[in-house]
Amino acid sequence: MGELGVIAVILGSAISVGVTGLAAAWAEKHIGSAAVGAMAEKEELFGKGLVLTVIPETIVIFGLTVALVLLFVVLPQVL
Amino acid sequence: MLSNERMTKIALVGTKDLMKDTIEVLHSLKIIHIIDFKEQDETFQIGKPLGEVSKFSEILLSIRSILSTFDIRPENLKKTYSKREVTRELETEVLKTEKEIKVLNEKITKLTSVLGQINNLKSIGDLENLGLEKNVLNSFDNILSSKSNLEAQRKKLKDQLDFLIKEKSSYFLQYEDFLSAEIDKMEAPLRFTTTTNTFLIEGWISEKKYKPLEETIKKRFGNRVHLEKVKFSDEESVPVEFKHPAPVKPFELLLDLFEYPKNREIDPTFALFITFPLFYGIMLGDIGYGLVIFISTILLKMKLKTEGWKMLLGILEYSSVYTIAFGFIDGEFFGFDIFNLLGIEEILGLRMPIIDRIVDFMPVLIMSISIGVFHVLLGLVLGFINVKKAHGLKEAILEKGSWIILVVSLIVIATSNYISYLFMYVGAGLLLLSIILLVIGEGFIGLIEIFGIMSNVLSYVRLMAIGLSSVGVAIVINSIVMDIILPKGGIFVPLGYLVLVVGHIGNIMLGILASFLHSLRLHYVEFFTKFYEGGGIKFKPFGIKY
Numbered sequence: 112m113g114e115l116g117v118i119a120v121i122l123g124s125a126i127s128v129g130v131t132g133l134a135a136a137w138a139e140k141h142i143g144s145a146a147v148g149a150m151a152e153k154e155e156l157f158g159k160g161l162v163l164t165v166i167p168e169t170i171v172i173f174g175l176t177v178a179l180v181l182l183f184v185v186l187p188q189v190l
Numbered sequence: 191m192l193s194n195e196r197m198t199k200i201a202l203v204g205t206k207d208l209m210k211d212t213i214e215v216l217h218s219l220k221i222i223h224i225i226d227f228k229e230q231d232e233t234f235q236i237g238k239p240l241g242e243v244s245k246f247s248e249i250l251l252s253i254r255s256i257l258s259t260f261d262i263r264p265e266n267l268k269k270t271y272s273k274r275e276v277t278r279e280l281e282t283e284v285l286k287t288e289k290e291i292k293v294l295n296e297k298i299t300k301l302t303s304v305l306g307q308i309n310n311l312k313s314i315g316d317l318e319n320l321g322l323e324k325n326v327l328n329s330f331d332n333i334l335s336s337k338s339n340l341e342a343q344r345k346k347l348k349d350q351l352d353f354l355i356k357e358k359s360s361y362f363l364q365y366e367d368f369l370s371a372e373i374d375k376m377e378a379p380l381r382f383t384t385t386t387n388t389f390l391i392e393g394w395i396s397e398k399k400y401k402p403l404e405e406t407i408k409k410r411f412g413n414r415v416h417l418e419k420v421k422f423s424d425e426e427s428v429p430v431e432f433k434h435p436a437p438v439k440p441f442e443l444l445l446d447l448f449e450y451p452k453n454r455e456i457d458p459t460f461a462l463f464i465t466f467p468l469f470y471g472i473m474l475g476d477i478g479y480g481l482v483i484f485i486s487t488i489l490l491k492m493k494l495k496t497e498g499w500k501m502l503l504g505i506l507e508y509s510s511v512y513t514i515a516f517g518f519i520d521g522e523f524f525g526f527d528i529f530n531l532l533g534i535e536e537i538l539g540l541r542m543p544i545i546d547r548i549v550d551f552m553p554v555l556i557m558s559i560s561i562g563v564f565h566v567l568l569g570l571v572l573g574f575i576n577v578k579k580a581h582g583l584k585e586a587i588l589e590k591g592s593w594i595i596l597v598v599s600l601i602v603i604a605t606s607n608y609i610s611y612l613f614m615y616v617g618a619g620l621l622l623l624s625i626i627l628l629v630i631g632e633g634f635i636g637l638i639e640i641f642g643i644m645s646n647v648l649s650y651v652r653l654m655a656i657g658l659s660s661v662g663v664a665i666v667i668n669s670i671v672m673d674i675i676l677p678k679g680g681i682f683v684p685l686g687y688l689v690l691v692v693g694h695i696g697n698i699m700l701g702i703l704a705s706f707l708h709s710l711r712l713h714y715v716e717f718f719t720k721f722y723e724g725g726g727i728k729f730k731p732f733g734i735k736y
Contacts, residue, residue, distance in 0.1 A: 157447065158447025159448070161447075162448075162710060165707045166711065175659070176655060179551055183552070
């Protein structure tokens with residue numbers, strides 16, 4: 112394994128943060144524009160819109176967690 | 191503390207000739223939430239407004255436009271007159287001043303436009319080379335030199351206007367107050383049920399205030415206006431009047447953004463008061479950032495005095511205190527490892543910093559998830575109480591009890607590794623029991639929701655992740671400045687400090703927003719869905735301005 116394993120772990124953590132970040136952004140884009148549209152009709156929806164918009168951020172948080180586990184837990188074992 | 195003011199529904203009936211007096215009485219009492227009457231037919235119709243509302247509305251509109259153009263706030267209101275005696279005098283005064291302001295404003299705009307034209311002339315200017323006659327040039331110069339004169343004139347008018355507004359602002363505010371109350375009263379019949387000769391007002395009142403209202407009505411009208419309690423069902427949307435102590439009050443804002451609790455539902459404001467700032471603090475957790483937020487909320491509190499801002503700043507103030515506290519635990523000061531830098535190794539026998547979030551991220555991760563487990567469990571217990579109140583114990587056990595047992599069994603299984611392997615069996619038993627209850631309660635489809643609970647709990651990982659990303663950015667800013675820019679010396683020193691300040695300001699803004707939103711989200715999505723129904727309406731007593 113050796114070097115190849117290290118490369119795989121680091122690459123994996125990079126992908127998990129990067130791709131989940133993109134995914135969260137993509138989802139938030141759609142929700143955000145819909146929320147703004149709804150708010151134009153009914154201003155009281157601001158609170159709900161705001162919260163709905165940050166819901167997909169969970170994706171990137173899971174991604175970050177996976178990356179951290181890879182870097183701090185898995186990587187030392189590979190090394 | 192967990193329940194709200196109890197409401198009862200009332201009906202007031204009288205003949206139309208007493209309607210005006212009744213409105214007057216209700217308006218001064220400010221204790222009744224009027225239900226708008228909507229379903230008209232031939233006999234029952236909505237009332238007609240008293241007097242000429244449109245004329246008053248027009249005046250009100252122009253006064254409000256003055257108030258907003260010159261930024262007159264209620265804080266500078268001085269009560270020079272008591273309201274009743276002066277209305278006529280106040281009215282003439284206000285209308286006169288309004289005209290003066292309009293005239294002055296017109297003059298100023300005209301002067302400004304003339305001055306603009308002159309400035310244009312100047313740029314066109316330069317006629318000298320054309321070889322024109324001298325007097326033509328002279329008259330042109332005259333126009334240009336009159337500019338300073340005009341400017342002085344404009345300044346004078348502006349001062350006059352400012353003085354006038356300063357002098358009369360309290361009149362305006364007072365009159366605006368008076369007028370809007372008056373219009374409120376005049377338009378009140380639009381919310382009543384009326385027949386040809388009678389009126390009926392339906393509304394809500396807190397149970398405690400029913401007796402005083404009854405007495406007032408009796409004293410004022412004798413038997414000619416009839417007041418009685420009306421039966422109502424739980425399905426009706428009963429308005430909610432909070433009775434929270436002052437420290438908890440700001441957190442009503444978070445319900446305002448979401449939904450008000452239904453009648454007899456547990457009011458989550460107190461839970462928000464405890465956990466919202468806690469989560470915020472765990473996420474941001476930095477002494478320096480906490481201090482910045484704390485000081486800026488105190489400064490802003492002096493400037494922004496509307497109800498909504500006060501609540502928001504109140505929430506941020508609590509949150510910043512928690513942020514400072516967790517900053518000490520994490521040992522962070524603007525991203526610097528403060529205890530290490532100062533050489534402090536222990537305080538009160540505790541190794542400092544207690545937790546280094548960046549290095550020991552595993553303990554923080556586990557802590558976050560356990561907080562999540564307990565928070566979700568708290569939500570389920572509140573849900574249990576809610577369901578029990580509404581539908582009885584059996585429903586409560588099947589609907590919420592099964593989930594409570596499920597979460598407890600998972601806790602037991604998780605701790606079996608550390609305490610005793612016997613816990614494994616206990617946990618498995620509980621798990622089986624909860625699944626049986628779940629299947630009875632919600633059918634096999636309920637089993638799918640187990641994943642829902644898991645993702646709810648895992649969602650609390652953000653307590654660690656958001657904090658980590660905020661610290662990460664702070665550290666990057668610090669190391670860019672300290673290790674890369676500053677060692678270059680010379681011009682780079684002030685530049686480095688600029689990067690430091692701008693970077694941290696940006697990070698604080700992001701931190702405030704992200705921590706707030708994610709703490710809010712944890713409550714709305716993870717916590718409230720376990721017990722909260724919402725859909726209540728706010729108690730808005732007739733006579734209070736909104």
